[in-house]
Amino acid sequence: MSSVLAPQTEHTEEEQQDTGAQIGACMVKSGLLSEKDLRYALRVREKMGRDYPLTRVLQELGKLDDEKLRKVQNQSCLSLPLGAMLVELGHLRPQELRAALAMLKEPAWKGKQLAELLVAQQVVPEHVLLKVMADQLGYPVIQLKGNEIDKSLLKQVNVEWCRRHLVVPVAKKEEGLEVAFVDPSDTVAMQAVEAAFGSKILPGVASRRGIEEFLSQYERESRASAAGRVGSKVDQHETTLLVNQLISDAIKKDASDIHIEPMRDHIRLRMRCDGILMQDRELSKDVLQAITGRLKVLAKADIAERRRHQGGGFKFRDGETGLECDVRVSFYKTIFGEKIVLRLLTRMASMLDIADAGMAPRMLQRFMDDALEIPSGVILITGPTGSGKTTTLYGCVNFLNDSEHAIITAEDPVEYVIEGIAQCSLNDKIDLTFEESLRHMVRQDPDVIVLGEVRDRFSAEAAIQAALTGHKVLTTFHTEDSIGGLLRLMNMNIETFLISSTVVSVLAQRLLRRVCLHCAESYRPTTRDLQRLGVRADDLAGADFKQGRGCHHCHYTGYSGRVGVFELLVLNEPVKDAILNRRTSFEIRRISVETSGLITLVEDGLAKAARGETSIHEVLRHLPRLSPPRALNEINRLAGIPE
Numbered sequence: 001m002s003s004v005l006a007p008q009t010e011h012t013e014e015e016q017q018d019t020g021a022q023i024g025a026c027m028v029k030s031g032l033l034s035e036k037d038l039r040y041a042l043r044v045r046e047k048m049g050r051d052y053p054l055t056r057v058l059q060e061l062g063k064l065d066d067e068k069l070r071k072v073q074n075q076s077c078l079s080l081p082l083g084a085m086l087v088e089l090g091h092l093r094p095q096e097l098r099a100a101l102a103m104l105k106e107p108a109w110k111g112k113q114l115a116e117l118l119v120a121q122q123v124v125p126e127h128v129l130l131k132v133m134a135d136q137l138g139y140p141v142i143q144l145k146g147n148e149i150d151k152s153l154l155k156q157v158n159v160e161w162c163r164r165h166l167v168v169p170v171a172k173k174e175e176g177l178e179v180a181f182v183d184p185s186d187t188v189a190m191q192a193v194e195a196a197f198g199s200k201i202l203p204g205v206a207s208r209r210g211i212e213e214f215l216s217q218y219e220r221e222s223r224a225s226a227a228g229r230v231g232s233k234v235d236q237h238e239t240t241l242l243v244n245q246l247i248s249d250a251i252k253k254d255a256s257d258i259h260i261e262p263m264r265d266h267i268r269l270r271m272r273c274d275g276i277l278m279q280d281r282e283l284s285k286d287v288l289q290a291i292t293g294r295l296k297v298l299a300k301a302d303i304a305e306r307r308r309h310q311g312g313g314f315k316f317r318d319g320e321t322g323l324e325c326d327v328r329v330s331f332y333k334t335i336f337g338e339k340i341v342l343r344l345l346t347r348m349a350s351m352l353d354i355a356d357a358g359m360a361p362r363m364l365q366r367f368m369d370d371a372l373e374i375p376s377g378v379i380l381i382t383g384p385t386g387s388g389k390t391t392t393l394y395g396c397v398n399f400l401n402d403s404e405h406a407i408i409t410a411e412d413p414v415e416y417v418i419e420g421i422a423q424c425s426l427n428d429k430i431d432l433t434f435e436e437s438l439r440h441m442v443r444q445d446p447d448v449i450v451l452g453e454v455r456d457r458f459s460a461e462a463a464i465q466a467a468l469t470g471h472k473v474l475t476t477f478h479t480e481d482s483i484g485g486l487l488r489l490m491n492m493n494i495e496t497f498l499i500s501s502t503v504v505s506v507l508a509q510r511l512l513r514r515v516c517l518h519c520a521e522s523y524r525p526t527t528r529d530l531q532r533l534g535v536r537a538d539d540l541a542g543a544d545f546k547q548g549r550g551c552h553h554c555h556y557t558g559y560s561g562r563v564g565v566f567e568l569l570v571l572n573e574p575v576k577d578a579i580l581n582r583r584t585s586f587e588i589r590r591i592s593v594e595t596s597g598l599i600t601l602v603e604d605g606l607a608k609a610a611r612g613e614t615s616i617h618e619v620l621r622h623l624p625r626l627s628p629p630r631a632l633n634e635i636n637r638l639a640g641i642p643e
């Protein structure tokens with residue numbers, strides 16, 4: 001049997017796509033499936049799209065279960081590469097496999113195995129990968145745990161021998177010697193084990209990382225025992241350099257968050273780039289206490305307290321770029337230690353121009369004319385955490401910031417510093433609260449009041465009252481869409497006549513990943529895509545959908561940067577009347593679409609995907625589909641996008 005771990009760059013895309021047919025043919029040959037059922041399943045798959053796994057079709061038709069799947073994976077008539085098998089089993093998408101195979105050609109991954117890359121990049125969970133490999137080879141999965149390993153067996157060889165062959169002898173049994181292999185089909189490793197132990201070998205599959213971690217732990221314990229000590233002290237200077245380098249690297253990658261996560265045997269570091277967590281590196285568990293201590297000192301948290309969650313913050317200046325940022329730190333107690341998340345708030349010198357936010361031409365013009373340039377009223381910007389609300393909010397502030405307007409803010413904390421406006425960072429520790437600040441804000445003779453976020457009934461009423469006294473109020477709100485913003489105000493027991501008379505507009509938004517320009521390729525929506533969207537193929541006439549193949553420019557994700565998707569509701573008389581009469585969300589949405597020219601989030605996302613700016617998968621994954629979108633040409637007409 002050929003190694004399932006071979007670097008698979010020699011397999012063509014056509015061969016990878018025909019994996020399902022090979023599995024089906026093997027099932028027929030083994031008597032697990034009839035030819036008639038196979039032909040029917042292939043016809044169903046053709047309708048769903050070639051990327052839809054045949055095994056999934058067979059499972060949905062009731063022709064394949066887990067037991068049959070295990071049997072067919074270990075059939076002699078089936079000889080498939082690991083990547084193709086992962087795709088067919090639904091653990092890996094075809095574009096992810098293509099990106100991984102391309103990545104293996106890069107100098108950094110040259111000579112590495114596909115399984116290594118998939119685990120390191122967190123594309124496929126390690127336990128899933130091990131199970132697929134074990135089922136293919138017909139061997140059990142071995143989880144290496146120190147107290148279950150007969151360490152006397154290691155004295156017959158040595159750690160370097162185990163590393164060279166990527167094996168660990170586990171235990172002697174009546175049937176033979178149980179040995180964990182990274183690749184049991186490696187004949188060189190098998191011969192070395194047989195020569196060293198001279199008995200019947202019972203192979204099992206273990207991960208490379210699991211074997212390396214076990215051997216490293218065994219070495220540390222051996223050294224500690226010999227020296228009569230448990231461990232060594234981590235150098236404080238090295239820890240300071242490590243923390244500084246970590247934050248600097250995140251700033252260079254334009255990451256918004258850093259996750260420092262203690263695992264059982266190591267520390268996992270991940271960074272959130274373009275809204276997605278990406279693997280950065282792994283560190284020894286030995287440095288966790290030193291890193292935690294250093295960050296607690298910077299964040300002014302209690303160093304001695306390790307039993308409770310804590311928070312804090314500090315300012316950081318990058319020595320190379322000179323860029324300053326505020327760092328908010330959260331310490332969360334877990335069973336393996338304190339998990340640390342750092343939120344990086346870069347103090348941007350230049351602000352976003354609202355015209356560059358990504359709104360459709362007619363939507364942008366209406367937002368400026370019927371919302372921003374209205375002298376008073378409340379403008380709500382809504383969306384979940386990380387959807388770009390604050391950036392859009394300050395794009396609006398930048399638009400209004402001139403010599404004729406007095407602008408004052410109350411934020412927690414100030415994320416963007418703008419020249420010419422009065423900004424206040426709230427601080428409950430010194431009694432600089434929202435309530436206290438609001439009382440003094442109205443005495444400052446402002447034209448525009450900016451509230452960082454509406455969190456409760458008090459802040460909602462404050463925004464309403466400020467608007468009633470003739471001020472323009474801009475604030476953010478956590479709701480799913482524009483209609484949800486109005487309903488949440490109603491659920492806070494704000495009187496409907498106050499909502500209808502003060503709220504000028506609600507702008508809902510999301511951030512979707514942008515398709516990488518360097519590796520974009522045409523994409524044809526599958527039948528399943530159309531079903532999930534609730535549209536027909538004719539509704540998408542003229543669309544040019546794209547998806548990223550994956551390249552070194554986008555770190556093989558297929559995406560680079562993000563694009564904003566918006567839903568603008570300007571309250572007209574029919575919408576105000578619906579609010580006054582406490583109509584349902586469905587009725588308010590219908591009235592808004594019919595009378596105010598509302599373009600929903602999914603419609604705006606679909607229009608951007610049709611222009612190749614984002615992918616249809618991003619639209620399906622991140623945007624609420626509360627009603628079927630209209631035809632693409634109708635959406636473009638309403639948005640003012642030329643044909």
